[in-house]
Amino acid sequence: MTDIETELRVRRIENGTVIDHITAGKALNVLKILGLPDSSQGVVSVLINSNGKYGRKDVVKVENRELNVEEVDKIALISPNATINIIRDFNIVNKYKVHIPSFVEGVVGCINPNCISNSNEPITSKFTVDTENIFLKLRCYYCGRVISENIAEHLL
Amino acid sequence: MNFKDQPIISMRNFSREMIDHILTAAEKMEPIARGEERSDLLSGKILAVLFFEPSTRTRMSFETAMLRLGGDVLNLGSVDASSIAKGETLADTIRVVDGYVDAIVLRHPKEGAAHLASEFSRVPVLNAGDGAGHHPTQTLLDLYTIKRESHLEDLKIALAGDLKYGRTVHSLCYALSLYGAQITLISPKELRMPEEIINDIIARGAKIKEVDTIEEAIRDVDVLYMTRIQKERFPDPAEYRKVANRLKITAETLKEAKKELKIMHPLPRVNEIDNKVDDTPHACYFKQAFYGVPVRMALLGLVLGAIE
Numbered sequence: 001m002t003d004i005e006t007e008l009r010v011r012r013i014e015n016g017t018v019i020d021h022i023t024a025g026k027a028l029n030v031l032k033i034l035g036l037p038d039s040s041q042g043v044v045s046v047l048i049n050s051n052g053k054y055g056r057k058d059v060v061k062v063e064n065r066e067l068n069v070e071e072v073d074k075i076a077l078i079s080p081n082a083t084i085n086i087i088r089d090f091n092i093v094n095k096y097k098v099h100i101p102s103f104v105e106g107v108v109g110c111i112n113p114n115c116i117s118n119s120n121e122p123i124t125s126k127f128t129v130d131t132e133n134i135f136l137k138l139r140c141y142y143c144g145r146v147i148s149e150n151i152a153e154h155l156l
Numbered sequence: 157m158n159f160k161d162q163p164i165i166s167m168r169n170f171s172r173e174m175i176d177h178i179l180t181a182a183e184k185m186e187p188i189a190r191g192e193e194r195s196d197l198l199s200g201k202i203l204a205v206l207f208f209e210p211s212t213r214t215r216m217s218f219e220t221a222m223l224r225l226g227g228d229v230l231n232l233g234s235v236d237a238s239s240i241a242k243g244e245t246l247a248d249t250i251r252v253v254d255g256y257v258d259a260i261v262l263r264h265p266k267e268g269a270a271h272l273a274s275e276f277s278r279v280p281v282l283n284a285g286d287g288a289g290h291h292p293t294q295t296l297l298d299l300y301t302i303k304r305e306s307h308l309e310d311l312k313i314a315l316a317g318d319l320k321y322g323r324t325v326h327s328l329c330y331a332l333s334l335y336g337a338q339i340t341l342i343s344p345k346e347l348r349m350p351e352e353i354i355n356d357i358i359a360r361g362a363k364i365k366e367v368d369t370i371e372e373a374i375r376d377v378d379v380l381y382m383t384r385i386q387k388e389r390f391p392d393p394a395e396y397r398k399v400a401n402r403l404k405i406t407a408e409t410l411k412e413a414k415k416e417l418k419i420m421h422p423l424p425r426v427n428e429i430d431n432k433v434d435d436t437p438h439a440c441y442f443k444q445a446f447y448g449v450p451v452r453m454a455l456l457g458l459v460l461g462a463i464e
Contacts, residue, residue, distance in 0.1 A: 114288070115267050115268050117268060142272060143267035144166070144289065
């Protein structure tokens, strides 16, 4: 695909954030985690199953909003290889990889129906993240139940 | 080691040093627990006992522990007659009650309830069982019983019964792994301990073996920890009877056992331990129930800062 063809599909943004190298098929989950488009005034473009250097990938472009590290690191739960590019005047001014956080709050719901976090208590779900294995494990802060598969299915 | 104002939520938070510290404190409480000595260690202190589920042993032994140390107890009473029946959240209940008392004991049907309570409470919360989750004071009294009646070092222990759902055995295994125990698991295939828990326990230092019958394990072990198999776990009553009969301790089964073998059970029992076993020197379950008092006295003394 030429640059022009790419340009026609999803145009370059002047200011904002480009989340690149999202695991193919996970872009909509990324939007969910970041609360987009509700948390943004600008246009949000999504490219799914795009050709990348390392195979298929998704890309999300958020115009006129620079996402901070804490919010984007949550993406690592479902797409650990994603990269974040902060764009100003069409130039990348900052680029970094997401890091798997050791603790996440309000992103994923506990799979245990009898967990206190699934009741009407005034709390948000919290998980500690175990990265010792190649597979991520989320342990519920309240009941201790572990989520090790299909994390995206349990996004709040 | 400072336990003052610390919540007691899960055995996962305890190191071996912390457990040893509590068990040593419990030993000092024993004469008071037996009524041989009087104490006013917790005089002027009030303990709230919030039980959202029925319990006899745990509730009474917490209340006894507080009273034996000269403290007072405030009981929630029936949940049906309280504001909880009107739909109050646990978080609100805790924020109200912590203004009345110095510590809270909580039993609740939802897993993680004690964690939540400790987030909202100004005073220390002691978890007396949260759903199928944790029941740390039961584990501590089990460890205390093993220490007093057998030994925690080089322990060979068999756990029999419902090892799938039984929270007491999971929690006890985690704690025993800190002491490098050799654990034999005896259960019907429907009620085997979940693999994830077994792997976790092995990773923490315990040695585990699984067998089908008590007879296969009885000769070698220092402690046999029995648990109740619940009828509801089996769709077929005939299957339940078959399994329950296979995992039953009788005087006959004990013929092969070591002289020093101790039999423990968190109680209530149904028919997994024959009444005739009660009169043998192996029976240890009523003592175990008593040991809940000095252990809970030690915990209350520690979290209320009356002892160190």
